[in-house]
Amino acid sequence: MNNPFQNAMTQLDKVAKIKNFGEEFIARLRQPNRDIRISIPVKMDNGSLRIFEGYRVEYNNALGPYKGGIRYHPDTEINEVKALAFWMTLKCAVVKIPMGGSKGGVTVDPKDLSKGELEKLSRGWVQKLSDILGPYKDVPAPDVNTTPEIMDWIADEYEKITGDTSGAMITGKSIGKGGSEGRGTATAQGGFYVFETIRAEARLPQKCKIVIQGFGNVGLNAAEIFEAHGHSVIAISDSRGGVYDENGLDIQKLKEHKKKTGALKGFINSKNITNEELLESECDLLIPAAFENRITDANANKIQAKAVLELANGPTTPEADEILFKKGIPVIPDILANSGGVIVSYFEWDQNLKGQHWSETEVFDKLKPMLEDSAKKILEKARESNTYLRMGAFILALERIKEKMGG
Ligand code: NAD
Secondary structure, three states, X not given: OOOHHHHHHHHHHHHXXXXXXXXXXXXXXXXXXXXXXXXXXXXXXXXXXXXXXXXXXXXXXXXXXXXEEEEEEOOOOHHHHHHHHHHHHHHHHHOOOOOXXXXXXXXXXXHHOOHHHHHHHHHHHHHHHOOOOXXXXXXXEEOOOOOHHHHHHHHHHHHHHHOOXXXXXXXXXXXXXXXXXXXXXHHHHHHHHHHHHHOOOOOOOOXXXXXXXXXXXXXXXXXXXXXXXXXXXXXXXXXOEEEEOOOOOOHHHHHHHHHHHOOOOOOOOOEEEOHHHHHOOOEEEEEEOOOOOXXXXXXXXXXXXXXXXXXXOOOEOHHHHHHHHHOOOOEEOHHHHOOHHHHHHHHHHHHHHHXXXXXXXXXXXXXXXXXXXXXXXXXXXXXXXXXXXXXXXXXXXXXXXXXXXXX
8 A cells, every 4th residue: 555645745746757846846845844643541431441542743833823633543653644744735735725744643443442532642643733833823623524513522621721712723613613514515615616617628427427445524525515506426436345326326315224224235226336336336437535545556556537636635646647747637636626624624724813703604604716716727737737627636736835835
């Protein structure tokens, strides 16, 4: 399995060959400003003590306070967090919000913890990091396996430690605790706006057959949004595999089925498939919405989608990027496609600092043109340099960061 940070650095090397940004500037982007590892002791319900390993990587803050989610996953480790923090830096630059890039995590399977243990772990994470976090320093948010409730615990613990009552030190909070309308669906909704802007360019039909990997916040919301706009979701999966129906799955019924049985498999009128089969299914649009390193040199040649919309972070390896480019399959890159989440997080931060609360319509009315504009600019950048969309996005982001950093 590729190390995600190596993948990120390979992408950086590639863009440096396409456009001359100067060696010193690229060298400065090869390392985060700081990466911090912490230990979090948690008294478990059975009276034993467990020590968890946690992280915060602050990659670059040239454009504003660091911004980036927190991931709870058994495979989370420092290289993953560094890669995600690097991509956050570029993502904020691509969509032109005044924030830098960071990321955090804990190596843990939250399914093994009771609610009380999870709360202690989350409060423990912020206790160790409160001096580097803050509305104008570093602002976390949700990512895989972290929820508005977890954000609320972290905000509350930070308030107890520092006395800051603005709530602006973290985003993705529940609405009652200062969260923004629309934050829950923002990543998927943003991906949909990007898709609509690029659809014709990617030669996709008006009504697409869609395959989605991931049935969490991003994957499930994407399925609902695309279905509501008349597209048909023909396959979708979670960590244990997926289901396929060439006539289109009924997402509401599938949700109920998963709630009842705990799994996607066995859904009425559909075929059970593995995650490998899902990625290789014939479709118009493939949406990876789970984890890194899913589309690799081992399966890229077998991808039959007409285009890929990366709602997960880092799902395509640099080797797979080359293969898909040669096959003429456009990959709409993560740092554009899933940036709706960080944009609405930025809106939440802005609302908290101004003491405002915007309606969902207001939030999405602001989000849409930002994504349309960034998507068009990336198409232009890719065309100018005769390269693929990820490199177009990197060029746009690096130009903006370099302008601020000099060098
Ligand atoms: P989540 O925890 O809500 O859901 C993750 C989903 O992936 C679950 O359905 C899980 O079953 C599935 N999954 C796990 N392992 C899998 C495997 N091997 N194959 C297929 N599916 C698997 O997480 P999320 O918030 O939906 O995040 C998904 C991706 O989107 C991540 O890459 C994350 O970094 C990215 N992302 C999330 C946000 C956000 O706002 N939540 C924003 C930008 C990017």
